Amino acid sequence: MFTINSSASSECDDFPSGIPSFPKTLSWDENATDCCDWDGVTCDGLTGHVVGLDLSCSRLYDKIHPNSSLFHLSHLQRLNLAYNDFNGSRISYAFGSFASLTHLNLSHSALSGNLTQIRVLRLQENCFDGEVPSTLSNLKKLTLLRLDNNNFEGRIPVLVELTNLEDLSLHDNNFIGGFPLWVANLKPLTYLDISSNQLAGPIPFNLSGLQNLRFFYLRNNSLSGVIPPSLFSLPSLLFLDLSSNKLTGQIPEFQHHLPFYGIDLSDNKLRGPIPQSILTLVNLDTLYLASNDLSGVVDLQVLNNLEELSVSNTNLSVVAGSNVNNTLPNLKKLFMSSCNIEVFPYFLRASKNLEELDLSQNKIHGQIPNWVGFVGKASLVNLNLSHNFLTGIKQLPWEKLDILDLRSNLLQGPLPIPPPLTRYFFISYNSLSGEIPSLICNASSLEILDLSHNKLSGAVPQCLGNFSSVLLVLNLRSNGFMGTLPLALAKPNQLQSLDLSGNKFEGPLPRSLAYCTSLEILNVGNNKINDTFPYWLETLPKLQVLVVRSNRFHGPINTSMSKFSFPRLRIVDLSYNGFTGYLPGRYFEYFQAMKNSSTPNIQYMSDRPGYYHDSVIVTMKGNEIELVRILTIFTTIDLSSNNFSGEIPSTIGKLNSLTLLNFSHNSLTGHIPESLGDLTSLESLDISSNDLTGRIPSQLTSLTFLAVLNLSWNCLHGPIPNGRQFNTFENGSYAGNLGLCGFPLSKECEDNRTKVQPPMLQHEEDDSAFDGFTWKIVMMGYGCGMTLGLFLGSLMFLIGRPTFFVKLAERKLPKKMGLTRLTEFFWKFWINYGSAAAANALPISNLGSVLGRVLKFLQSQDD
Numbered sequence: 001m002f003t004i005n006s007s008a009s010s011e012c013d014d015f016p017s018g019i020p021s022f023p024k025t026l027s028w029d030e031n032a033t034d035c036c037d038w039d040g041v042t043c044d045g046l047t048g049h050v051v052g053l054d055l056s057c058s059r060l061y062d063k064i065h066p067n068s069s070l071f072h073l074s075h076l077q078r079l080n081l082a083y084n085d086f087n088g089s090r091i092s093y094a095f096g097s098f099a100s101l102t103h104l105n106l107s108h109s110a111l112s113g114n115l116t117q118i119r120v121l122r123l124q125e126n127c128f129d130g131e132v133p134s135t136l137s138n139l140k141k142l143t144l145l146r147l148d149n150n151n152f153e154g155r156i157p158v159l160v161e162l163t164n165l166e167d168l169s170l171h172d173n174n175f176i177g178g179f180p181l182w183v184a185n186l187k188p189l190t191y192l193d194i195s196s197n198q199l200a201g202p203i204p205f206n207l208s209g210l211q212n213l214r215f216f217y218l219r220n221n222s223l224s225g226v227i228p229p230s231l232f233s234l235p236s237l238l239f240l241d242l243s244s245n246k247l248t249g250q251i252p253e254f255q256h257h258l259p260f261y262g263i264d265l266s267d268n269k270l271r272g273p274i275p276q277s278i279l280t281l282v283n284l285d286t287l288y289l290a291s292n293d294l295s296g297v298v299d300l301q302v303l304n305n306l307e308e309l310s311v312s313n314t315n316l317s318v319v320a321g322s323n324v325n326n327t328l329p330n331l332k333k334l335f336m337s338s339c340n341i342e343v344f345p346y347f348l349r350a351s352k353n354l355e356e357l358d359l360s361q362n363k364i365h366g367q368i369p370n371w372v373g374f375v376g377k378a379s380l381v382n383l384n385l386s387h388n389f390l391t392g393i394k395q396l397p398w399e400k401l402d403i404l405d406l407r408s409n410l411l412q413g414p415l416p417i418p419p420p421l422t423r424y425f426f427i428s429y430n431s432l433s434g435e436i437p438s439l440i441c442n443a444s445s446l447e448i449l450d451l452s453h454n455k456l457s458g459a460v461p462q463c464l465g466n467f468s469s470v471l472l473v474l475n476l477r478s479n480g481f482m483g484t485l486p487l488a489l490a491k492p493n494q495l496q497s498l499d500l501s502g503n504k505f506e507g508p509l510p511r512s513l514a515y516c517t518s519l520e521i522l523n524v525g526n527n528k529i530n531d532t533f534p535y536w537l538e539t540l541p542k543l544q545v546l547v548v549r550s551n552r553f554h555g556p557i558n559t560s561m562s563k564f565s566f567p568r569l570r571i572v573d574l575s576y577n578g579f580t581g582y583l584p585g586r587y588f589e590y591f592q593a594m595k596n597s598s599t600p601n602i603q604y605m606s607d608r609p610g611y612y613h614d615s616v617i618v619t620m621k622g623n624e625i626e627l628v629r630i631l632t633i634f635t636t637i638d639l640s641s642n643n644f645s646g647e648i649p650s651t652i653g654k655l656n657s658l659t660l661l662n663f664s665h666n667s668l669t670g671h672i673p674e675s676l677g678d679l680t681s682l683e684s685l686d687i688s689s690n691d692l693t694g695r696i697p698s699q700l701t702s703l704t705f706l707a708v709l710n711l712s713w714n715c716l717h718g719p720i721p722n723g724r725q726f727n728t729f730e731n732g733s734y735a736g737n738l739g740l741c742g743f744p745l746s747k748e749c750e751d752n753r754t755k756v757q758p759p760m761l762q763h764e765e766d767d768s769a770f771d772g773f774t775w776k777i778v779m780m781g782y783g784c785g786m787t788l789g790l791f792l793g794s795l796m797f798l799i800g801r802p803t804f805f806v807k808l809a810e811r812k813l814p815k816k817m818g819l820t821r822l823t824e825f826f827w828k829f830w831i832n833y834g835s836a837a838a839a840n841a842l843p844i845s846n847l848g849s850v851l852g853r854v855l856k857f858l859q860s861q862d863d
Contacts, residue, residue, distance in 0.1 A: 027039045040055050060086070128147070143167065148172050152170075158182050172195070174197065179223065185209065194218055203218070229252040250271065312358065356382040386405045399419060404418050446470070446471060474498050498516075521616070544570045547572075548573070591655055595657060638661075663690070674699045683705050695719075718740065729744065
């Protein structure tokens with residue numbers, strides 16, 4: 001029916017990344033017995049029916065007629081006629097004959113008209129964006145319109161002319177504005193879902209015209225105000241969901257004998273008592289009232305048809321009536337977190353079909369009663385008893401248990417083994433003891449295993465490595481496990497988070513960790529691991545957190561030449577080890593995840609399934625702080641308390657999203673690099689207890705987020721920069737730097753003296769025992785050297801040839817000290833006081849505190 005015209009699909013040929021057009025229909029052979037091999041034709045493999053037709057960019061030109069054989073393809077599911085020229089053809093009513101059609105693309109094809117006869121339009125779960133065209137109101141015969149799960153935005157268009165509409169679904173888009181008032185005029189409407197948008201303002205009071213409405217969903221918006229009483233008088237309404245909004249006031253009274261079977265008002269700001277008329281809803285099987293400020297009593301003797309009940313985080317009391325035999329045999333889901341419960345609800349004893357039970361955050365004491373094991377024995381999939389005062393559990397008999405949460409109780413004794421089908425097992429923050437039983441190997445479905453913060457000990461079963469094909473999280477933090485690290489990981493594996501910190505593990509890191517290509521968090525801190533830096537982890541593409549603090553790592557940090565080393569690393573903690581050599585400047589250059597200078601998307605690190613949250617401990621102001629959830633914008637480098645030497649690499653300044661930087665307690669020398677001023681996101685900087693010299697760069701005043709600064713116990717001199725954050729730091733930030741002056745120190749800077757700088761002489765190499773000696777040091781110490789010499793000389797004669805100085809003169813030093821150590825001490829003193837004196841002409845009175853430290857040290861060596 002069509003002619004072939006190359007200009008009909010010229011847009012395809014103009015797209016740089018598009019597919020060039022070609023006439024697909026020219027390959028069609030009418031004499032062939034099987035059309036399934038033709039270009040653009042897709043057939044069902046079993047039935048042979050044509051289920052897909054793609055003639056996009058096929059150079060077709062002419063009109064589409066209603067009697068076209070195209071409309072004989074009754075099994076068609078996907079039709080793409082885009083990028084052709086149908087010469088102004090009106091969209092035929094025959095398109096409505098495709099009963100199985102799920103995907104229709106008529107774009108860029110010169111069609112005209114509207115689908116005025118169409119009754120059902122389903123466009124859900126696509127990638128549509130922008131505003132919904134108001135021309136939809138021309139489809140006056142529509143009975144069903146589904147635009148949900150797209151990216152539509154703007155206000156919901158006025159569709160009041162769709163007077164036949166029975167089903168309207170707009171949920172999970174980005175619509176704004178208030179509730180669409182015109183909806184109240186759609187009298188045939190039975191189903192309305194505008195959930196998960198950005199609607200704000202009140203729900204209109206006059207909705208009484210929706211006499212046929214059966215299902216009404218407005219959850220997850222920002223609607224405010226009170227609930228209109230008219231909603232609770234709609235005669236046909238079966239299910240009402242207003243959860244996760246900002247609704248206030250009291251819950252209105254219900255009209256008697258309404259057919260309601262489901263009500264969800266949770267997560268709002270509702271207050272006051274629940275209406276007694278709710279007890280007249282004899283068909284009610286689902287009631288969600290959680291996270292509101294409600295009061296009163298829920299009498300389960302009346303609501304004995306309940307299948308789902310949620311009253312968590314309310315002040316409601318739940319009773320089963322005066323009849324001790326009252327039970328809820330139909331109950332499937334019960335959520336009673338934070339309800340001040342002290343015993344297990346006895347009305348559960350006949351709930352044989354229970355699927356989910358949440359009694360967390362209550363005051364339940366003692367052993368878990370035996371009868372609880374028969375509740376939902378063959379049906380329970382989610383059990384949360386966390387944050388109570390349970391002391392023991394004898395059995396875990398539930399056959400289909402998927403999530404088991406027993407964390408933060410007082411459980412003692414050996415570790416209970418979860419059922420074989422359990423995927424998420426949380427039992428942290430208890431007092432369990434002994435070794436992990438070998439029966440843990442039977443729980444081969446585990447995806448998350450959290451045994452942290454207990455008193456478990458011994459070796460860890462090697463079979464945990466066998467779970468790595470499904471295991472996502474293994475957390476053994478803060479126990480007493482010992483031996484070598486327990487991992488013989490399979491290749492490949494799914495492990496995402498591994499926390500073995502706070503134990504007594506020994507030996508090297510297992511090289512099988514290199515197989516963990518999905519690993520995001522590795523924490524082995526506070527153990528006895530003896531190894532060199534694990535540079536072989538740098539190829540892990542998803543690793544974001546690396547913590548090896550407080551172990552026995554040693555040697556230099558070797559790096560590869562790759563520009564893709566640790567591409568996503570954001571938290572690095574190598575503190576309290578024995579690392580030596582220079583700081584890893586090459587890594588600082590290539591830590592890509594610490595370089596994002598654009599405005600970040602603030603969110604938590606990917607939440608694991610089963611509501612597990614990753615955590616990490618960082619050091620700030622000398623204190624350990626646990627981040628119970630890790631923000632993606634938090635980036636830190638902690639290399640403190642090692643034996644690093646040399647200068648701070650200027651490449652550190654490239655990490656402009658760095659939040660915390662700690663190089664303290666090392667042997668770093670040289671000046672503070674000016675590039676630190678480029679760390680515009682820095683909140684904490686600690687480079688204390690090193691041998692840094694020179695002035696504090698004025699560029700650091702540009703760090704407007706800096707809340708913690710520690711430059712103490714170095715050899716810095718000159719005026720302290722002022723302005724911005726530097727006006728908030730106290731004396732302790734600069735302690736032990738005798739050459740510093742200015743606010744907040746009591747020592748003022750004298751302008752005429754601070755301008756005097758020691759001459760900058762060329763560094764001269766010397767192979768003598770005084771490694772690092774330069775004439776620069778001599779000139780810095782010259783200003784006070786004579787005074788210091790006269791003082792020490794007089795001291796020797798006054799106190800009568802101290803033993804230490806005699807030994808020094810006779811070269812009979814104690815073995816524990818040695819010439820190298822003595823030389824190092826005197827040169828550190830000379831650099832500290834000498835540079836300060838040269839820059840600020842320190843008076844003789846300042847020698848008191850300095851010499852006090854000197855004599856204390858000498859006295860400790862004299863014996």
